[in-house]
Amino acid sequence: MTELLTADQMRGFEKAAIARGDASGLDLMERAGQGVVEAILAQWPELTKGGHRALVFCGPGNNGGDGFVIARLLRDVGWTVQVHLHSDPAALPADAKENYDRWMQAGEVLPLVAETVFAGARPDLIVDAVFGIGLSRPVPVEIAQVLDVAGMKQWKSPYKIKRVAVDCPSGLDLDTGIIPTDRAAGRKAGSAWPATLNTANLTVTFHAPKPGHYLALGPTLCGSLKVVDIGLGGAARESQMIGQSPDPQRIRLAEPFFAGRNVTGSWLRSVMGKPNLPGHKFNFGHVAVFAGGVGRGGAARLAARAALRSGAGLVTVICPPSALIENACQLNAIMLRALKKDQPLAEVADHRVTSFCLGPGMGVSQRTRDLVQEVLARRAGEYDLEDPVVVLDADALSSFAQDPQSLFAQTHARTILTPHEGEFERLFPDLSGPARSRLSKVDAVRQAAKRAGCLVLLKGADTVIADPQGGATVHAASYGREVPWLATAGAGDVLAGLIAGLAASFGSGTLFCAAELAAYLHVEAARSFGPGLIAEDLPEELPKLFRELGL
Ligand SMILES: NC(=O)C1=CN([C@@H]2O[C@H](COP(=O)(O)OP(=O)(O)OC[C@H]3O[C@@H](n4cnc5c(N)ncnc54)[C@H](OP(=O)(O)O)[C@@H]3O)[C@@H](O)[C@H]2O)[C@@H](O)CC1
Ligand SMILES: Nc1ncnc2c1ncn2[C@@H]1O[C@H](COP(=O)(O)OP(=O)(O)O)[C@@H](O)[C@H]1O
Ligand SMILES: [K+]
Numbered sequence: 001m002t003e004l005l006t007a008d009q010m011r012g013f014e015k016a017a018i019a020r021g022d023a024s025g026l027d028l029m030e031r032a033g034q035g036v037v038e039a040i041l042a043q044w045p046e047l048t049k050g051g052h053r054a055l056v057f058c059g060p061g062n063n064g065g066d067g068f069v070i071a072r073l074l075r076d077v078g079w080t081v082q083v084h085l086h087s088d089p090a091a092l093p094a095d096a097k098e099n100y101d102r103w104m105q106a107g108e109v110l111p112l113v114a115e116t117v118f119a120g121a122r123p124d125l126i127v128d129a130v131f132g133i134g135l136s137r138p139v140p141v142e143i144a145q146v147l148d149v150a151g152m153k154q155w156k157s158p159y160k161i162k163r164v165a166v167d168c169p170s171g172l173d174l175d176t177g178i179i180p181t182d183r184a185a186g187r188k189a190g191s192a193w194p195a196t197l198n199t200a201n202l203t204v205t206f207h208a209p210k211p212g213h214y215l216a217l218g219p220t221l222c223g224s225l226k227v228v229d230i231g232l233g234g235a236a237r238e239s240q241m242i243g244q245s246p247d248p249q250r251i252r253l254a255e256p257f258f259a260g261r262n263v264t265g266s267w268l269r270s271v272m273g274k275p276n277l278p279g280h281k282f283n284f285g286h287v288a289v290f291a292g293g294v295g296r297g298g299a300a301r302l303a304a305r306a307a308l309r310s311g312a313g314l315v316t317v318i319c320p321p322s323a324l325i326e327n328a329c330q331l332n333a334i335m336l337r338a339l340k341k342d343q344p345l346a347e348v349a350d351h352r353v354t355s356f357c358l359g360p361g362m363g364v365s366q367r368t369r370d371l372v373q374e375v376l377a378r379r380a381g382e383y384d385l386e387d388p389v390v391v392l393d394a395d396a397l398s399s400f401a402q403d404p405q406s407l408f409a410q411t412h413a414r415t416i417l418t419p420h421e422g423e424f425e426r427l428f429p430d431l432s433g434p435a436r437s438r439l440s441k442v443d444a445v446r447q448a449a450k451r452a453g454c455l456v457l458l459k460g461a462d463t464v465i466a467d468p469q470g471g472a473t474v475h476a477a478s479y480g481r482e483v484p485w486l487a488t489a490g491a492g493d494v495l496a497g498l499i500a501g502l503a504a505s506f507g508s509g510t511l512f513c514a515a516e517l518a519a520y521l522h523v524e525a526a527r528s529f530g531p532g533l534i535a536e537d538l539p540e541e542l543p544k545l546f547r548e549l550g551l
Contacts (some may be wrong), residue, residue, distance in 0.1 A: 001241035007133035033069025035228030059130035060087030065096025067129025086112035132167030165200035176440035177215030219478030243270030246471025265550030281313030285504025299361030303497030310501030351381030355504035359396030393496035415454035475519035490535025
């Protein structure tokens with residue numbers, strides 16, 4: 001787990017370190033600039049030999065200050081460096097001004113405008129130190145144009161110029177992963193994309209990654225991401241995240257790393273480890289997955305298969321009597337029960353069911369609403385420690401589109417909603433669409449979880465999970481973990497089943513931790529299988545994956 005720091009939190013860390021006397025602002029800026037130079041040379045070792053040519057673009061704040069440090073350090077090792085500044089030097093904040101002055105002892109600064117930038121010779125490297133965490137509004141068009149590689153037509157092979165972003169490609173909002181644009185001028189006609197895009201090959205950030213590096217457009221713009229330690233401390237805080245419920249004030253990245261160490265095995269065991277004690281299948285949880293009518297059972301069967309493969313002791317598919325034969329033809333290790341329309345649920349799902357999964361293929365209907373409400377009303381039985389887990393996906397969510405409040409009135413702390421964006425919009429229209437140009441995906445899901453009184457997992461290449469108290473996790477299939485082939489019908493059904501299965505065992509960690517691990521595992525399963533994947537392949541890939549991951 002890695003903590004993702006918002007701009008305000010990052011400033012808080014900086015202030016605290018300075019107040020403790022651990023470092024001055026100038027020290028931190030020097031370490032930041034040094035870290036960027038080291039990252040550049042590590043990324044492109046061919047740049048260590050010989051003098052190369054760099055353009056450094058500096059902005060009006062401390063991001064620009066980092067730029068002056070980088071310019072000076074590159075010059076010190078023999079590079080030809082040309083600096084362009086977008087501001088009045090006299091208005092620079094103190095530390096940035098100090099580094100401007102140091103640079104000016106043997107250098108010059110040109111304005112950051114196309115005429116001067118493109119008048120010079122082709123650089124080997126461009127350093128973007130215009131805006132970092134202090135971005136407060138859309139980037140002025142004339143700067144956005146200078147930063148867009150597509151506009152660098154004056155130079156030969158502009159895409160081969162190495163582009164490094166300090167903290168972020170300028171224009172990216174590091175809290176949201178969104179590029180704030182001036183709607184009138186900033187958007188390509190008829191498109192949600194900005195008219196100009198500032199992309200980097202390498203982004204170097206400080207102390208900890210920020211949500212915007214992983215959300216929305218962040219991964220597309222940043223290229224590869226390197227985090228540089230500038231001595232602000234805090235590793236102990238991170239260690240509290242493994243296997244623990246989330247802290248309401250913090251955002252974490254679901255990944256099996258802690259302070260640079262791979263902790264995959266212990267992460268998996270903390271959520272799904274089966275104790276090596278005499279036990280039987282009921283000790284490892286019983287998952288009940290509801291299926292829809294004839295010809296619509298595939299989605300529930302996929303979820304059930306994922307639940308069983310993830311280690312649940314038993315899995316039962318519950319279907320209408322008309323679909324019994326269809327399901328019986330398809331299922332073996334998974335048990336099957338028919339539920340008649342007026343039959344009490346307790347007759348087919350007794351108190352030993354520890355986890356329910358509803359939605360995939362159930363159909364949008366009053367019957368689905370009734371079943372969801374009946375399951376949500378279940379409480380811990382005489383012998384159970386906790387209420388059963390309820391995973392609500394797909395049609396179990398869409399069935400409440402007309403009246404989401406009637407669903408939220410019943411959801412409880414052991415419930416998780418797992419919508420994709422379309423389903424999310426049906427339940428939370430005011431947290432979707434245009435609202436999301438102001439609200440990060442993390443904050444939208446936090447608000448949704450608070451309103452629903454349960455966990456919410458909003459799917460995507462950037463999946464966000466939040467609880468009603470505000471604890472939030474991002475799981476991102478990016479930075480080398482891209483799996484576009486996971487966008488295949490049924491992948492979400494598998495995810496719902498995985499969560500139900502991982503959360504089913506009494507011995508397992510919290511529902512939140514199960515959801516984090518499920519998001520990670522379904523992407524790892526997709527990576528392991530590779531292109532050509534269909535949803536059926538995901539559960540079948542799990543045993544190999546568990547072995548490889550050290551479970
Ligand atoms: N925190 C740390 O621990 C460390 C931080 N470090 C570095 O400091 C960076 C943060 O510095 P920062 O706070 O000065 O903000 P920064 O991104 O330079 O921008 C602020 C300036 O830009 C202006 N401005 C904003 N948007 C604009 C727009 N669209 N168009 C025009 N102007 C715009 C804004 O103006 P204002 O909004 O005030 O009007 C203000 O003048 C951080 O990213 C990292 O690189 C490192 O040194 C290591 C330690
Ligand atoms: N480009 C992508 N990269 C990584 N994961 C993706 C991508 N597109 C979709 N996914 C994942 O695939 C699953 C698709 O779920 P969903 O949209 O509910 O599909 P379905 O309803 O067909 O099962 C989600 O878990 C989502 O996070
Ligand atoms: K930048």
